[in-house]
Amino acid sequence: xxxxxxxxxxxxxQYLAESLDLQSPMGKRFLLESxxxxxxxxxxxxxxxxxxxxxxxxxxxKTISDIQSKLSHLRDIVGSIANLDANLVLxxxxxxxxxxxxxxxxxxxxxxxxLKHELVQLPNLSALVDLLDPQKTGxxxxxxxxxxxxxxxxxxxKLKIAKSENGESEGKLEELFAVAEELESKxxxxxxxxxxxxxxxxxxxxxxxxxxxxLIAKAKQAIxxxxxxxxxxxxxxxxxxxxxxxxxxxxxxxxxxxxxIDIELEKSVCLITGANMAGKTVVLKTLALCQYLCxxxxxxxxxxxxxxxxxRILLSVGDDQSEMNGLSSFASEMMSVNQMVELSxxxxxxxxxxxxxxxxxxPVEGLAIVNAVADIxxxxxxxxxxxxxxxxxxxxxxxxxxxxxxxxxxxxxITGKNINSYMDYSLVEDNTGEVPHxxxxxxxxxxxxxxxxxxxxxxxxxxxxxxxxx
Amino acid sequence: xxxxxxxxxxxxxxIVGLEKNTxxxxxxxxxxxxxxxxxxxxxxTSIGIDGxxxxxxxxxxxxxxxxxxxMMFVTSETHYAKRRLFSEVLDVSKQSTSLGRLVTAxxxxxxxxxxxxxxxxxxIVRLIADLKTKGVDLTIVDGALSRKSLGSPAVTxxxxxxxGAALSANIPQLVFKTQYVYDLIHLKEIDSDxxxxxRGIENGIWALDKTGEVKDTGIASVLMIKKEKDKLFQxxxxxxxxxxxxxxxxxxxxxxxxxxxxxxxxxxxxRVFANPETYYAFVKKGGKIQVLDKTxxxxxxxxxxxxDGYRLNSDELKLALETKLQVPVYDVMRIIQExxx
Numbered sequence: 123x124x125x126x127x128x129x130x131x132x133x134x135x136q137y138l139a140e141s142l143d144l145q146s147p148m149g150k151r152f153l154l155e156s157x158x159x160x161x162x163x164x165x166x167x168x169x170x171x172x173x174x175x176x177x178x179x180x181x182x183x184k185t186i187s188d189i190q191s192k193l194s195h196l197r198d199i200v201g202s203i204a205n206l207d208a209n210l211v212l213x214x215x216x217x218x219x220x221x222x223x224x225x226x227x228x229x230x231x232x233x234x235x236x237l238k239h240e241l242v243q244l245p246n247l248s249a250l251v252d253l254l255d256p257q258k259t260g261x262x263x264x265x266x267x268x269x270x271x272x273x274x275x276x277x278x279x280k281l282k283i284a285k286s287e288n289g290e291s292e293g294k295l296e297e298l299f300a301v302a303e304e305l306e307s308k309x310x311x312x313x314x315x316x317x318x319x320x321x322x323x324x325x326x327x328x329x330x331x332x333x334x335x336x337l338i339a340k341a342k343q344a345i346x347x348x349x350x351x352x353x354x355x356x357x358x359x360x361x362x363x364x365x366x367x368x369x370x371x372x373x374x375x376x377x378x379x380x381x382x383i384d385i386e387l388e389k390s391v392c393l394i395t396g397a398n399m400a401g402k403t404v405v406l407k408t409l410a411l412c413q414y415l416c417x418x419x420x421x422x423x424x425x426x427x428x429x430x431x432x433x434r435i436l437l438s439v440g441d442d443q444s445e446m447n448g449l450s451s452f453a454s455e456m457m458s459v460n461q462m463v464e465l466s467x468x469x470x471x472x473x474x475x476x477x478x479x480x481x482x483x484x485p486v487e488g489l490a491i492v493n494a495v496a497d498i499x500x501x502x503x504x505x506x507x508x509x510x511x512x513x514x515x516x517x518x519x520x521x522x523x524x525x526x527x528x529x530x531x532x533x534x535x536i537t538g539k540n541i542n543s544y545m546d547y548s549l550v551e552d553n554t555g556e557v558p559h560x561x562x563x564x565x566x567x568x569x570x571x572x573x574x575x576x577x578x579x580x581x582x583x584x585x586x587x588x589x590x591x592x
Numbered sequence: 593x594x595x596x597x598x599x600x601x602x603x604x605x606x607i608v609g610l611e612k613n614t615x616x617x618x619x620x621x622x623x624x625x626x627x628x629x630x631x632x633x634x635x636x637t638s639i640g641i642d643g644x645x646x647x648x649x650x651x652x653x654x655x656x657x658x659x660x661x662x663m664m665f666v667t668s669e670t671h672y673a674k675r676r677l678f679s680e681v682l683d684v685s686k687q688s689t690s691l692g693r694l695v696t697a698x699x700x701x702x703x704x705x706x707x708x709x710x711x712x713x714x715x716i717v718r719l720i721a722d723l724k725t726k727g728v729d730l731t732i733v734d735g736a737l738s739r740k741s742l743g744s745p746a747v748t749x750x751x752x753x754x755x756g757a758a759l760s761a762n763i764p765q766l767v768f769k770t771q772y773v774y775d776l777i778h779l780k781e782i783d784s785d786x787x788x789x790x791r792g793i794e795n796g797i798w799a800l801d802k803t804g805e806v807k808d809t810g811i812a813s814v815l816m817i818k819k820e821k822d823k824l825f826q827x828x829x830x831x832x833x834x835x836x837x838x839x840x841x842x843x844x845x846x847x848x849x850x851x852x853x854x855x856x857x858x859x860x861x862x863r864v865f866a867n868p869e870t871y872y873a874f875v876k877k878g879g880k881i882q883v884l885d886k887t888x889x890x891x892x893x894x895x896x897x898x899x900d901g902y903r904l905n906s907d908e909l910k911l912a913l914e915t916k917l918q919v920p921v922y923d924v925m926r927i928i929q930e931x932x933x
Contacts, residue, residue: 215695218681265680
């Protein structure tokens with residue numbers, strides 16, 4: 123899975139990618155082309171680098187911002203390097219780009235020395251700088267300098283004298299210009315032959331600078347959003363005070379609090395129950411987001427995180443455009459659940475996250491489907507979370523319940539706007555198999571038409587008395 | 593040395609021809625040759641593509657632009673590769689135009705170059721600002737007045753207008769057409785706080801209501817005015833029109849009872865594509881047009897020779913224009929000839 127694909131599926135990831143403070147076009151490309159990692163060693167190397175950078179940002183902010191400023195001047199010279207490799211003669215603009223790149227790379231190499239740790243190992247391009255800056259001007263502008271060839275210098279001198287004399291014919295000037303231009307081409311050819319030796323180093327530098335750009339952006343984001351380094355675990359995945367940055371940010375804009383939650387996932391199925399508007403979907407989305415962030419080498423939005431790596435993340439939250447492929451929402455959900463089940467049966471190491479499984483069909487069969495799917499995940503030890511409103515869940519499955527509206531509300535009227543201050547979003551272990559019956563309570567608190575609530579309540583009372591008679 | 597003192601006050605200058613062969617390039621070369629001895633750092637660029645030898649169709653003489661040592665210029669990669677001079681690359685833009693990225697260079701040995709440049713106003717403004725940070729005192733823009741171009745030379749602080757027999761071989765007609773452009777260039781500029789309100793608007797017709805708030809009339813363009821005229825006056829009689837002002841639109845406004853209260857605000861004078869007759873009729877009825885960006889016209893140059901060889905009397909033309917317009921008028925070719933004699 124490439125990052126490019128992951129952001130198209132996970133909105134929260136795209137939000138974070140967009141808020142990264144990337145400076146160079148290659149930094150962005152590097153991120154989009156990066157693979158989801160499943161290897162602990164590689165991930166820990168990346169986390170170590172971010173750790174070092176966080177320290178550097180905190181202790182040496184000026185140097186880091188100088189490096190960022192140099193990175194912002196970098197151009198993606200991948201095309202020019204390819205031309206160099208392909209034995210082509212570069213034009214002045216390409217040579218300028220290479221010179222300017224080598225300059226900035228050299229500058230960053232020197233700036234890195236001011237830091238406690240070397241962040242990325244950059245090739246030394248000073249010989250290339252010397253080649254392209256024969257006058258030692260120290261500025262990145264470029265042309266085929268007279269210094270490269272006495273012959274060229276002489277030809278240009280002649281042309282200049284001829285021009286200043288004013289008497290020379292147009293034809294003669296053209297001729298002199300052609301001679302100088304020819305010599306210039308020869309020098310350019312020789313120059314490119316010499317520069318070719320640096321193509322490999324340039325390519326390495328381009329890649330490492332792109333990586334450095336990304337590392338700085340990751341570190342700054344981690345500081346700014348209070349992310350922490352995940353510890354890679356073999357068994358359970360554990361989050362303390364996990365949050366969804368996009369939603370937290372949105373709530374903060376409305377001056378509302380965001381309640382972080384703790385959660386632990388075993389290598390088995392876990393069902394989450396809870397009232398409506400209790401944030402179950404957000405839990406799933408946050409779990410998916412954290413797992414992706416972790417495996418793309420980011421720190422994660424939690425106070426503390428221990429994460430077990432997986433090969434794939436499967437998320438079904440039912441907000442995909444099922445109408446688009448001609449399937450009903452139920453059919454579309456079943457197709458994606460089918461894939462999850464097949465991966466579970468073949469004991470793939472995956473993280474499965476399903477929001478309100480089988481919610482679009484009747485509750486009797488719906489419950490049966492939830493129990494069946496959960497049982498498959500249970501038997502195959504598939505790390506999975508399913509949220510549901512159905513009662514009658516098999517008691518052998520682990521269940522978590524959102525605490526919900528536990529507080530005494532008094533006469534307070536709840537609305538979509540303020541519900542967030544009355545809801546306790548924390549998760550508790552729950553062994554009853556029953557789900558909270560709070561739909562009518564929440565509906566009435568939201569202030570919807572009384573007749574709906576009253577009639578529904580009457581219906582429930584009638585059913586209850588029937589059962590009693592039976 | 594005519595009009596060069598005036599130019600020195602500005603950071604940017606555009607040279608605009610009212611028609612092909614009105615002597616814009618001669619004017620540009622003349623200005624450059626006169627500035628050669630000043631200590632100012634000059635940079636040259638163009639709006640869109642120019643310097644191209646399209647005039648070969650008409651087989652008329654079209655001189656290229658001659659840059660002297662030390663002058664800077666901005667052109668596309670494609671034209672940079674065709675340069676007939678030696679120059680040092682100072683920078684390459686990140687954005688690309690249809691002819692590739694824009695190269696900023698400094699002339700090492702004098703010679704000729706074809707110019708092309710940014711295609712829209714925002715890019716031109718950014719480029720002029722960028723050149724200033726590179727030590728440029730005066731950026732000269734080789735401009736064009738075109739309905740097709742999104743870029744307008746009116747974003748420069750000063751302007752020289754080139755007119756001549758190519759526009760009309762009849763002096764009163766030539767003066768009338770030139771005066772029209774002169775009048776448009778002198779349209780009043782709106783207050784700067786009002787400017788910020790309209791600056792970002794890309795399309796449609798917007799109105800200013802009584803409280804000074806900008807409201808979308810819901811009319812997508814002046815071309816839609818026939819169908820949606822009922823919506824026009826819902827907020828008031830002050831309008832910002834982002835696109836072109838056409839004959840049809842002014843004709844419509846002219847016949848409304850509110851015409852003497854109407855104020856049209858446009859980006860700059862180049863957005864008026866109506867005939868002079870329609871424009872003057874609108875103004876006569878009390879309608880007003882004002883602009884976001886106003887430039888200072890420093891001079892008009894004339895080329896009394898038309899492409900088909902017809903020659904007007906230079907002195908007569910100069911006098912006729914100067915009598916009507918409050919701006920110095922020069923026959924650049926004549927000045928050059930007189931100097932070399």
